[in-house]
Amino acid sequence: MTRADIEKLLPHRKPFLLVDEVTSVKPGQRVTGLKFLEPDDPVFEGHFPTDPIMPGVLIAEACGQLGAIALALESGDVDERAQSGKATGYLASINKFKFHSPCRPGDTLEMTVSVGKRMQSLIQLVCAVKTGRRKVASGDLTVALQ
Amino acid sequence: MQQTVLALVSERKKLVSTIKDLVIENLELDLEPHQVDEDCPLFGVGLALDSIDALQLVLSVEREFDMTVPTDDVTIFRSINTIADFIERSKD
Numbered sequence A: 001m002t003r004a005d006i007e008k009l010l011p012h013r014k015p016f017l018l019v020d021e022v023t024s025v026k027p028g029q030r031v032t033g034l035k036f037l038e039p040d041d042p043v044f045e046g047h048f049p050t051d052p053i054m055p056g057v058l059i060a061e062a063c064g065q066l067g068a069i070a071l072a073l074e075s076g077d078v079d080e081r082a083q084s085g086k087a088t089g090y091l092a093s094i095n096k097f098k099f100h101s102p103c104r105p106g107d108t109l110e111m112t113v114s115v116g117k118r119m120q121s122l123i124q125l126v127c128a129v130k131t132g133r134r135k136v137a138s139g140d141l142t143v144a145l146q
Numbered sequence B: 001m002q003q004t005v006l007a008l009v010s011e012r013k014k015l016v017s018t019i020k021d022l023v024i025e026n027l028e029l030d031l032e033p034h035q036v037d038e039d040c041p042l043f044g045v046g047l048a049l050d051s052i053d054a055l056q057l058v059l060s061v062e063r064e065f066d067m068t069v070p071t072d073d074v075t076i077f078r079s080i081n082t083i084a085d086f087i088e089r090s091k092d
Helices: A003-009 A056-075 A078-084 B002-026 B051-065 B080-091
Strands: A021-026 A030-036 A089-099 A108-119 A122-131 A134-145
Touching: A003 A021, A003 A056, A003 A078, A021 A056, A030 A056, A056 A078, A056 A089, A056 A108, A056 A122, A056 A134, A089 A122, A089 B051, A108 B051, A122 B051, A134 B051, B002 B051, B002 B080, B051 B080
Parallel strands: none
Antiparallel strands: A021 A030, A030 A108, A089 A134, A108 A122, A122 A134
């Protein structure tokens, strides 16, 4: 799934759309996707000027956005969803998220998000992120769907 | 007979204590176990937990007791004692 399709599903836009490509998706269950860490991304100018690394909170946010794609596609394909309105999910909690190793400009984040337990409008997302063979982050998010 | 009853009481106390620890630890409550009454409502008044806490509680009970907890029965999480009742029922 390309960036154009992703923009049909999510309300986020540059510079805060943090999913560049969706590589596989099982609607309502599991999704994998990529985020390319462009060396000229302004976030690296300040985080940190002499030691640029991707902020952990943005990695968690990217996982939340990717999870929203799996949830959005539960009720129709990309074009059907684009017609019916974009999925808006709000991050409700970040649970026991671990950042195992830093990611730098030029790295590609390979994210896998599985949809877990649901309770009314709250949904658990189980996240794992790596770059190449290196484990980058893992943890659970809770999102509230509107 | 009396020994069986005593064993059941002891088992129940242990279960309640485990659930209290689970609630305090997973929801990061600033409370000691003896400050949490077993019949105190967990949501609304009482401990005033919210829906996000509820989902966390479901997940932590599932992890600790290796079981599946339904999310459509709100009565299970009314209090520490109702959680203990549910776990005991599930074992039978």
